[in-house]
Amino acid sequence: MNDPIPNQNDIELNTEKAGGVAGKVDRDQIVAETYIQVNNPAPTENAVLTLDIDPSKYTQEELAALMENIMKSVSIIGDGTLKLAYYKKGSIKLFLNGSPEDIAELQRLINSKESTQIEGHNITEIQETTPEEDAKISLIKQVKAGKKNLSGADLSGADLSGVDLSIANLNGTNLDGANLNGAYLNGADLRGANLSAANLSGANLSEADLSGADLREAYLARAYLFRAYLFRANLNGANLNEANLIRANLSGANLNRTDLNRAYFTRANLDGANLSGADLRGADLSEAYLARADLSEADLREADLSEAYLRDADFTEANLKNATVIQARFGHNQGIDEALKTALITRGAIFEDSPGDRSSVPTLI
Numbered sequence: 001m002n003d004p005i006p007n008q009n010d011i012e013l014n015t016e017k018a019g020g021v022a023g024k025v026d027r028d029q030i031v032a033e034t035y036i037q038v039n040n041p042a043p044t045e046n047a048v049l050t051l052d053i054d055p056s057k058y059t060q061e062e063l064a065a066l067m068e069n070i071m072k073s074v075s076i077i078g079d080g081t082l083k084l085a086y087y088k089k090g091s092i093k094l095f096l097n098g099s100p101e102d103i104a105e106l107q108r109l110i111n112s113k114e115s116t117q118i119e120g121h122n123i124t125e126i127q128e129t130t131p132e133e134d135a136k137i138s139l140i141k142q143v144k145a146g147k148k149n150l151s152g153a154d155l156s157g158a159d160l161s162g163v164d165l166s167i168a169n170l171n172g173t174n175l176d177g178a179n180l181n182g183a184y185l186n187g188a189d190l191r192g193a194n195l196s197a198a199n200l201s202g203a204n205l206s207e208a209d210l211s212g213a214d215l216r217e218a219y220l221a222r223a224y225l226f227r228a229y230l231f232r233a234n235l236n237g238a239n240l241n242e243a244n245l246i247r248a249n250l251s252g253a254n255l256n257r258t259d260l261n262r263a264y265f266t267r268a269n270l271d272g273a274n275l276s277g278a279d280l281r282g283a284d285l286s287e288a289y290l291a292r293a294d295l296s297e298a299d300l301r302e303a304d305l306s307e308a309y310l311r312d313a314d315f316t317e318a319n320l321k322n323a324t325v326i327q328a329r330f331g332h333n334q335g336i337d338e339a340l341k342t343a344l345i346t347r348g349a350i351f352e353d354s355p356g357d358r359s360s361v362p363t364l365i
Contacts, residue, residue: 060219
């Protein structure tokens with residue numbers, strides 16, 4: 001017996017864009033590609049359904065909410081066994097697997113214009129999958145089943161939310177745009193991995209090795225990065241709002257224009273890191289090591305810099321209004337004139353270039 005295919009009224013839902021404060025996603029093409037898999041005991045066929053969506057109109061958080069709503073709409077088809085496998089930036093393509101009869105009926109509904117939209121977005125075409133796409137779906141299923149040796153694999157756009165990838169080998173893996181919301185990546189080897197525009201909100205990345213990783217525009221709000229190794233990682237434009245980076249190593253990392261609002265950096269190593277233009281409002285940088293860091297144009301209002309080491313850091317046009325600087329150690333800093341220096345000393349700061357100051361350089365633990 002064929003699974004019933006709902007009519008247009010069953011499929012289409014009116015969905016508003018979800019709220020969010022993450023930076024806009026910069027995408028040139030109109031469509032993100034989403035693949036969906038169905039586990040069906042009967043003989044099945046595959047098809048790719050393309051939706052007309054402009055990802056540049058959504059933040060990372062809004063895109064994640066949109067994908068969730070699309071899945072809710074698609075799940076009413078047949079027996080409700082459709083599952084998201086992955087999507088590619090550029091278009092939203094739903095990878096559908098079902099009985100030959102149901103695929104044929106879906107094609108008929110679309111070609112006859114009886115069904116023209118999902119979640120208010122136009123369906124542009126339906127077509128067969130390629131062997132390469134089928135192979136990628138198979139790999140994603142293996143990852144969800146526990147495969148962890150994934151060095152160099154293409155998992156771009158994969159839906160791996162909540163998946164256990166702790167201590168996995170993801171060296172050089174392509175996870176561009178992947179959904180890793182709430183995933184377990186503690187202790188994982190992510191050296192040189194491509195995580196640009198990936199959703200890592202709430203993910204556990206404690207003690208993960210992310211040295212040299214590409215995390216541009218990644219969404220890491222509330223992620224757990226305790227003791228993570230991010231040496232020379234690129235986090236340009238990423239969102240780490242309220243992320244836990246306590247004792248993390250971010251030396252030489254690029255955090256230009258990154259959202260670090262209320263993030264935790266206690267005892268973190270930010271030696272030589274680029275934090276120019278970063279939003280550090282309310283961030284906890286107590287006891288952090290920021291020697292030679294570029295904090296030009298950074299917003300440090302209400303930030304806690306108590307006992308931080310800031311020698312040779314660049315504060316050109318930085319905003320230190322109401323920042324806590326008790327026992328913070330400055331010295332030879334660009335952007336700090338005599339008036340600001342006096343004000344900071346009044347608030348408890350120590351300047352190592354001041355006469356008679358013999359403060360020692362801290363030891364990182």
